[in-house]
Amino acid sequence: MLEITRWLNFSETTFLVPPESDEADYRVRIFTLAGELPFAGHPTLGTCHVWQSITGSDAAEVVQECGAGLVRLHRSGDVISFEAPALIRDGPVEHDDLARFAKVLGVDLSDIEAARWVDNGPGWVGILLEDAQTVLGLEPDFSLAHGRLDIGVAGFHPDGSDRRYEVRAFFSNQRGEMVEDPVTGSLNASIAQWLIGEGRVEAPYLVGQGARVGRDGEVSISTDDAGTVWVGGRVFDMASGELE
Numbered sequence: 001m002l003e004i005t006r007w008l009n010f011s012e013t014t015f016l017v018p019p020e021s022d023e024a025d026y027r028v029r030i031f032t033l034a035g036e037l038p039f040a041g042h043p044t045l046g047t048c049h050v051w052q053s054i055t056g057s058d059a060a061e062v063v064q065e066c067g068a069g070l071v072r073l074h075r076s077g078d079v080i081s082f083e084a085p086a087l088i089r090d091g092p093v094e095h096d097d098l099a100r101f102a103k104v105l106g107v108d109l110s111d112i113e114a115a116r117w118v119d120n121g122p123g124w125v126g127i128l129l130e131d132a133q134t135v136l137g138l139e140p141d142f143s144l145a146h147g148r149l150d151i152g153v154a155g156f157h158p159d160g161s162d163r164r165y166e167v168r169a170f171f172s173n174q175r176g177e178m179v180e181d182p183v184t185g186s187l188n189a190s191i192a193q194w195l196i197g198e199g200r201v202e203a204p205y206l207v208g209q210g211a212r213v214g215r216d217g218e219v220s221i222s223t224d225d226a227g228t229v230w231v232g233g234r235v236f237d238m239a240s241g242e243l244e
Helices: 002-008 041-055 095-105 132-136 185-197
Strands: 013-017 026-031 061-066 069-076 079-083 089-091 114-119 125-128 150-156 165-172 178-181 205-209 217-223 229-234
Touching: 002 013, 013 041, 026 041, 041 061, 041 069, 041 079, 041 185, 041 229, 079 217, 095 125, 095 150, 114 185, 125 185, 132 150, 132 165, 150 185, 165 185, 185 205, 185 217, 185 229
Parallel strands: 026 061, 125 150, 165 205
Antiparallel strands: 013 026, 061 069, 069 079, 079 229, 089 114, 114 125, 150 165, 165 178, 205 217, 217 229
């Protein structure tokens, strides 16, 4: 599987295998060029779409088995959503850490409206700035990072906009390089849990991400009757083929 992943040279490649749990519809193994991941947002949504296409399933509710366990998915038209995983680290950000993050982002501490650990695995810190334009205008200086950095920055769009807020994600990749991610499922999940939990926003709504890296990503956020956050996006075929 790793050899095929490296040959294809996509950031992530998934493989459908028989489920081991009686509760799961299928099991997926998710690989990057460096190795296997227990969970990732884009591969989860895409694999669900492929599994339904292969099997002819039109089920609105699907259960995926992966390295992180069982993941519930919901499909409505061409939008597939996954249940946001629980946070493994929450709470306020220490002053020294926040000062370092502000320096990397090129903002003053006073420019930060709120900050929170929103780590559901990758190590995310969430930072809320004044507005979406401020977020889009950031010019981070990664030379000031001095170690690993996983920052998600959000800022609200004006009332009446199609998208409620804008997100940018900056993190250390597997080669230790600082990069910006076009669209980030795990980060959008944890930022939504934070902002909804504090009453700063009400679901359902759309989030924009990726404009500064030549993308126009759109993430859908919704909640169910139990208050669970769901993160989704439109999924469709781009190409198909066979390996011999």
